[in-house]
Amino acid sequence: MSSGTMNAEMLTVAPTVAPTVASTGAPAAILAMSHVDMDFTLGSGFLNRMTLRAVSDVSLSLHAGQALALVGESGSGKSTIARILARLYRQTSGTITRAGADVASFTAKDLATYRRDVQMIFQDPFASLNPTHTVGYHLERAIRLHRPNLSRPEVRDHIDALLTQVGLLPARSFAERRPHEISGGQRQRVSIARALSVEPSVILADEPTSMLDVSVRLGVLNLLADLKEHRKLAALYITHDIATARYFAEQTAVLFAGNLVEQGPSTVITETPQHPYTRLLIESVPNPANRITGTAPRRSQDIALRAPTSRGCPFVSRCPRATSICQTEMPVQTWLGDGHFVRCHNL
Amino acid sequence: MSSDLIAPMPLLQVRNLTVDYIGENAIARAVNGIDFDIAEGEAFGLAGESGCGKSTVAFALARLTRLPGLVSGGSIRFRGEEVLDFGPERLRKYRWNEVSFVFQSAMNALNPVMRVSEQIMDTVRAHQPKATGDEVRARALEMFDLVGIPSRRLDDYPHQFSGGMRQRIGIAIAMCLNPRLVIMDEPTTALDVVVQRDIIEQICDLKNNLGFSVLFITHDLGLMIEFCDRIGVMYAGELVETAAADQILTAPRHPYTRALGQSFPPLTGPRRRLEGIAGSPPPLSALPQGCRFSPRCTSAVALCGIEVPTLQTDPQTKGQVACHLAQ
Numbered sequence: 001m002s003s004g005t006m007n008a009e010m011l012t013v014a015p016t017v018a019p020t021v022a023s024t025g026a027p028a029a030i031l032a033m034s035h036v037d038m039d040f041t042l043g044s045g046f047l048n049r050m051t052l053r054a055v056s057d058v059s060l061s062l063h064a065g066q067a068l069a070l071v072g073e074s075g076s077g078k079s080t081i082a083r084i085l086a087r088l089y090r091q092t093s094g095t096i097t098r099a100g101a102d103v104a105s106f107t108a109k110d111l112a113t114y115r116r117d118v119q120m121i122f123q124d125p126f127a128s129l130n131p132t133h134t135v136g137y138h139l140e141r142a143i144r145l146h147r148p149n150l151s152r153p154e155v156r157d158h159i160d161a162l163l164t165q166v167g168l169l170p171a172r173s174f175a176e177r178r179p180h181e182i183s184g185g186q187r188q189r190v191s192i193a194r195a196l197s198v199e200p201s202v203i204l205a206d207e208p209t210s211m212l213d214v215s216v217r218l219g220v221l222n223l224l225a226d227l228k229e230h231r232k233l234a235a236l237y238i239t240h241d242i243a244t245a246r247y248f249a250e251q252t253a254v255l256f257a258g259n260l261v262e263q264g265p266s267t268v269i270t271e272t273p274q275h276p277y278t279r280l281l282i283e284s285v286p287n288p289a290n291r292i293t294g295t296a297p298r299r300s301q302d303i304a305l306r307a308p309t310s311r312g313c314p315f316v317s318r319c320p321r322a323t324s325i326c327q328t329e330m331p332v333q334t335w336l337g338d339g340h341f342v343r344c345h346n347l
Numbered sequence: 348m349s350s351d352l353i354a355p356m357p358l359l360q361v362r363n364l365t366v367d368y369i370g371e372n373a374i375a376r377a378v379n380g381i382d383f384d385i386a387e388g389e390a391f392g393l394a395g396e397s398g399c400g401k402s403t404v405a406f407a408l409a410r411l412t413r414l415p416g417l418v419s420g421g422s423i424r425f426r427g428e429e430v431l432d433f434g435p436e437r438l439r440k441y442r443w444n445e446v447s448f449v450f451q452s453a454m455n456a457l458n459p460v461m462r463v464s465e466q467i468m469d470t471v472r473a474h475q476p477k478a479t480g481d482e483v484r485a486r487a488l489e490m491f492d493l494v495g496i497p498s499r500r501l502d503d504y505p506h507q508f509s510g511g512m513r514q515r516i517g518i519a520i521a522m523c524l525n526p527r528l529v530i531m532d533e534p535t536t537a538l539d540v541v542v543q544r545d546i547i548e549q550i551c552d553l554k555n556n557l558g559f560s561v562l563f564i565t566h567d568l569g570l571m572i573e574f575c576d577r578i579g580v581m582y583a584g585e586l587v588e589t590a591a592a593d594q595i596l597t598a599p600r601h602p603y604t605r606a607l608g609q610s611f612p613p614l615t616g617p618r619r620r621l622e623g624i625a626g627s628p629p630p631l632s633a634l635p636q637g638c639r640f641s642p643r644c645t646s647a648v649a650l651c652g653i654e655v656p657t658l659q660t661d662p663q664t665k666g667q668v669a670c671h672l673a674q
Contacts, residue, residue, distance in 0.1 A: 218623030
């Protein structure tokens with residue numbers, strides 16, 4: 001279905017306060033961010049300083065047993081969003097809610113629980129494990145920090161169970177190895193085991209497979225998918241690869257220059273993308289059915305940095321549909337049904 | 348399609364190429380006697396998992412292998428001349444004038460404290476010592492123009508460019524002496540898909556205009572199939588299949604090629620589970636008996652664990668495969 005076949009009745013323009021998924025009747029989110037902005041100050045001194053708006057008015061929610069993929073190019077703010085959710089950054093404005101409760105009102109004890117509950121898996125399995133310690137030590141440390149009452153044999157059993165769960169067998173042998181003795185895919189499995197060791201309910205996976213070989217990539221994604229399903233984990237899956245986003249996540253959100261420009265069921269986003277940026281992304285994915293001719297027009301451009309005062313749609317300079325309103329006003333969400341929204345003036 | 352057009356003498360002819368890495372107590376054979384040709388103007392791809400020897404082959408072709416690596420056997424013929432016999436003078440001419448390299452992280456291949464103009468001009472000067480200063484600078488400008496970067500940026504430093512532009516500069520440096528073969532080792536891996544698409548289109552455009560051949564190395568099979576004419580699939584240091592690019596996904600003959608092709612989630616159709624390839628490639632220090640892929644192969648028979656299959660050419664398609672089950 002192309003945008004041309006859609007008529008005005010099908011479009012319901014969102015009110016000034018965009019509905020969150022929770023208010024449309026879906027089950028309550030485990031973790032949600034609402035109207036979050038994140039500014040960074042660049043440069044130093046009085047004259048050189050400028051404010052960069054890395055994330056602009058982003059609302060999203062994570063549900064038990066479901067994955068949301070966050071797709072976009074480098075610098076679009078994907079990792080910043082994960083870091084805000086992990087409480088590694090404090091958002092400039094907007095709220096984070098954990099099972100409906102505003103995180104800003106949390107006591108120190110609540111926050112400790114939150115940190116245990118929301119675990120991150122990082123991109124680089126070569127940098128995220130300490131080369132001088134064994135695999136077992138990495139897991140033991142997390143277990144002891146969060147569950148100080150376990151006895152030594154209990155910790156050991158727990159480590160073995162975790163390694164078994166992530167498919168590192170025989171578990172005892174893997175527990176005794178150091179990071180240089182195992183492959184990249186196995187290291188990423190250790191990172192996953194470490195995240196699981198504290199029994200979280202939310203996993204924030206920041207490009208967990210982009211450093212892995214294609215043949216092991218699927219194994220790691222399948223492991224995450226099984227864990228998500230069996231442990232009812234909510235997952236945020238950050239990637240620049242829209243094909244693995246579709247493979248792993250039920251929902252896909254497309255981020256451009258800190259703004260969510262389109263979100264919906266992954267199959268809908270990849271098969272009938274409505275936003276011109278989503279279309280560009282999908283057209284750019286290598287497709288074995290095509291043949292490169294060397295004649296296609298150049299489509300990429302550096303993104304202009306966004307300031308809190310920036311107006312208009314961030315995609316305007318690259319957009320084939322841009323009109324004058326795009327220069328001055330950020331489009332609101334247009335809901336197309338099935339939880340699919342797009343932010344574009346010229347659908 | 349291009350098989351009828353292949354000239355009698357290929358641009359590059361690799362026979363029984365063997366590269367070892369010498370350890371303190373053991374020798375690891377990273378490339379085990381591989382054969383392939385690259386025709387004039389052809390884009391040949393080498394696919395395979397990390398550690399299968401793709402980059403080792405690329406380095407050996409440019410005579411860049413350094414200890415502990417050692418080219419221990421075989422032959423590399425460039426327009427009929429034996430590259431492995433080149434002396435220092437001939438090698439200097441061979442490198443960059445005839446064969447150049449685009450590395451994976453061109454972003455890190457550029458010197459951060461030198462203006463990019465200097466880095467391009469250095470390359471030209473090193474290989475064409477007789478050129479005058481003006482000629483060299485004119486060449487640098489021409490290269491910038493070729494890869495679509497505004498000439499006013501010629502005297503900027505690498506950090507002033509984005510990743511995609513730095514990769515373009517890497518390509519410009521590789522093209523500046525008009526080589527006949529450009530080895531591209533994961534030229535777009537560190538880039539976003541939209542930028543990747545632009546760069547690969549640009550490489551293709553340059554190739555159409557300048558007529559060089561390409562050895563293209565990437566783990567992204569989809570991209571390789573789009574760009575290359577022919578593809579060789581490597582596994583654990585051996586070539587297991589070569590075929591026309593459009594045959595790799597549609598008519599794979601080696602089980603490894605088939606499994607590799609099924610490791611990419613599709614963008615259309617129902618969301619369903621894919622299994623990828625179970626296990627991991629064998630360490631070079633402990634290779635299995637018989638076919639090296641047999642322990643991971645879902646269709647292996649008893650023979651596969653005993654006898655090493657050799658690369659057999661199909662007389663019709665000219666494709667080659669090393670598998671007991673395909674013969």
